Amino acid sequence: MRFRNLFIVAATLLIVSSCSTQRYISYFSDLTPGESELTVTGSSEIKVQPKDELSILVNSQNPKLTNLFNLPVVSQQIGLENPSASSQGISGYTVDSQGNIDFPVLGKIHIAGMNREEVASCIKEKLVQSDLIKDPVVTVKFMNLNFSVMGEVNRPGQYKISKDKVTILDALSMAGDLTIYGKREKVLVMREENGKQHVYGINLCSGNHIYSSPVYYLQQNDVVYVEPNGTRARQSTVNGNNVRSTSFWISLASLLTSIATTIAVLVK
Structure with a gap:
């Protein structure tokens, strides 16, 4: 008995x-297929910040005219018999600490807080209003945007932002997902806002918490940190609980x- x-x-x-x-291991444990409908909150678009580098290309039916607004880069190729041989590229515009870029002919333009489309529209409007180009086509791309993933993931490191919207789930997927020792209920996202460092927490076990988080969409220079669970902490030393x-x-x-x-x- x-x-x-x-x-x-x-x-x-x-x-x-x-x-x-x-x-504490399963993702989205509070969601039911076919019954869960969630609304994503938070800003989804990446906005221009000081120190960002942008590629801005202006095109029109008059290539000679548009060349005035595109920054060429001449880089000599080593090993060529003709020393004058070179390859052409396009330089980037670096946003200064005030959120401005120094654009040819137009001068300083304030673009901080804008997304790519807004920057392109702003420059296009100024070119037309100044009667410089009648039919400009402006293309804007980010050149140096990154985020970092640290802690209990399979491939920690720094990753490039190659599209306008990158979610926390994208970031963790790029880093090879969490290891079995990562705390899924406590993933931290560190973000600098208005000169101050803010730390946000995300519970990957809750779909409601993930999609309602203000850091569901990542921004440039965000740092994602996955904290080790108790098992990993105990394995790190013989003084742990083993x-x-x-x-x-x-x-x-x-x-x-x-x-x-x-x-x-x-x-x-």
Whole structure:
């Protein structure tokens, strides 16, 4: 009888522990297929910030005229017999600390806080209003935007932002997803806003929390950090809670004492 009660108690503890562990491993555990409809909040577009570098190309039916507004870069190719041989490229415009770029002929243009389309529209409008080009086509691209992923992921590192919208899920996928030791209920995103560093937390186990987060869409220079769970922390040192440590045996003794107490209550 005692052994049967002991088995029941041990099995119950194992099941509860297993369910608790699964709850902190599965993504989107609160979503049901076909029944969940969530609204994404937060700004989805990447806006221009100081120190960003942009490629701005102006085209029209008059190539000679548009060349005045495109910055050429002449880079000599090493090893060529003709020293005058070169390859042509386009230089980028660096946004200064005030949020301006120094554009040919037009002078300083304030573009901080704009997205790519707004920058292109602004420059196009100024070219037409100044009667410089009647039919300009302006193309704007970001050149140096990155975000970083650190901590318990399979491929930590710095990644380029190659499209206008990059989500936290995109970032973690690019980094090879979390390792089994990453805290899915506590992923941190560090973002500099108005000269101050802000830290946001995301619970990957909750779809509602992910899609309602202000950092669901990443911005340039964001840092994503995945904190290690208790298992990883204990593995990092022999002083952790493992079979080589005193704390492990104390924890085991505490568990056995709890089981014995429960059995005694059941027997009564």
